[in-house]
Amino acid sequence: MTRVIGLISGTSVDGIDAALVDITGTELDLKVELLVGETYPYPEKLSAQILAVGGGKELSMAELAVLDDEIACSFAQAALDIQKHGGASLIGSHGQTVYHRPLDPTTPHSLAYSLQLGRGDLIAQLTGIPTISNFRAGDIAAGGEGAPLVPKVDAYLLSHPEKSTCVQNLGGIGNVAYLPPRSNPHWLAEIRGWDTGPANSLIDLAMQHLTDGAQAYDRHGLWATSGKPCDKLVEQWLGQNFFGQSPPKSTGRELFGALYLQECFADMEAYKLSAVDKIATLAELTVASIVHSYHTFLPQLPNRVLLCGGGSKNLYITNRLQTLLQSSAVITTDEVGLSADFKEAIAFAVLAYWRNLGIAGNLPTVTGARQKMLLGDIHQIFDNIIS
Missing domain, CATH: 3.30.420.40 (ATPase, nucleotide binding domain)
Incomplete structure (x- = not known):
């Protein structure tokens, strides 16, 4: 059994959904038990900024970096809060989508593009828990839409x-x-x-x-x-x-x-x-x-x-x-038997669990990718990075 925290904020930007789950099995024998599910609202100023950026507001690279860090800090705080219920050894964080460009079938050799903020490396160091993030990139690299991944x-x-x-x-x-x-x-x-x-x-x-x-x-x-x-x-x-x-x-x-x-x-x-x-x-x-x-x-x-x-x-x-x-x-x-409120957060806990086991997470028949892919970047913990 592996205890995992799944994190996601969707396109509504109404808060970070966090699910603490116990997972056993692999695929056909996969079993998930939701221990705790909570939604953590963003600070009002941060929520407004995310919505503005998602609506096309321009940012400098420096401003983008600050926003990325602020979202990561909010995700990390959500993980730390739900971790009080105990024992997670892994985090799967989808992050916050601020831009998604689907495949353009009229443009040869094009790839989709999707940007999720809330960098996994910072979440890992702030929580002390290995974190897997950036789930869409692997599918996109194989020619897929990068969504839906669930x-x-x-x-x-x-x-x-x-x-x-x-x-x-x-x-x-x-x-x-x-x-x-x-x-x-x-x-x-x-x-x-x-x-x-x-x-x-x-x-x-x-x-x-x-x-x-x-x-x-x-x-x-x-x-x-x-x-x-x-x-x-x-x-x-x-x-x-x-x-x-x-x-x-x-x-x-x-x-x-x-x-x-x-x-x-x-x-x-x-x-x-x-x-x-x-x-x-x-x-x-x-x-x-x-x-x-x-x-x-x-x-x-x-x-x-x-x-x-x-x-x-x-x-x-x-x-x-x-x-x-x-x-x-x-x-x-x-x-x-599966929480309607926290199903998406649960799903990214499972995708992180699969990534850790070396199991592909996408379905090419869904996303259009050319092959099955491992999804997510793994961010390990290193001592004395952030104190």
Whole structure:
């Protein structure tokens, strides 16, 4: 048994998720027990700076270095806090994505680019725990998108012997892992995954704008449930090129961020939508993009859809998904024994564990990489570096 801390802050930048887990086995016999899960908010000033940089604010190299260190310090503090519950020998830190450029299929010999801040070497020295970070680089070097990286973990923790499963993460950006039943002799080779589009990113930004910063998100989907979506706008927005692009594909705030929201608000003007109608329409885009993605790119609709991430608590989104995916049971990963709140942090604990054992962490059928790759850079501990 190995005790590992998994750390991640997603595109919503709503805090650092930390999971302390015990891990045994390797792949088919992989078992994970979540001991403690906590979310540690960033200092308000740091959160605002991360969002600004993710939105395109320019930085000098010196400013970038300072930001990298500040994020690492916040991650290290989260690890030290959860380590009080005892005994971790390894940290897996995804860090904070501030820029993601997917593959450009029109440019020969191009590679994707993805930048996660919160340097693993500093986390290791501040915590005294070996740390694995920079998980996306290995997959990108092999020609992959570098995302999503969690589907292999999903495969071994959430696949079912007889039922096909979609694991749908609802963070700032939505992503799906399609898992055929394990009774299928080629089940692992037939796993697929991709980013489905915006999940909470546009809704969160809109809530902050419409409430003058008083509300950071639509708690439980109450605003969306109170409003009426504009179906014509949702249909129009689904014409955006990303939604029709075949997997493998990934995206981020670079596409579905503040500038995109401004365009959405401009489109809404013609329909005279109320504030709650605007949130309902953005939430309906999240739902419609997922349903469109399943109907367009899956071999068939799954027997069940397992939701995780902050959006799994948005009752508008969850109820609409169940309505539109009638043949699929829509539940959360909590209901099958894996925390919906901390699944992504757990996944990066597992990816670090695999890296330490020399087990590849990516699925080329998901990311488009040319081969399986070890994921993550290992940062060991050296005495008397930082006191």
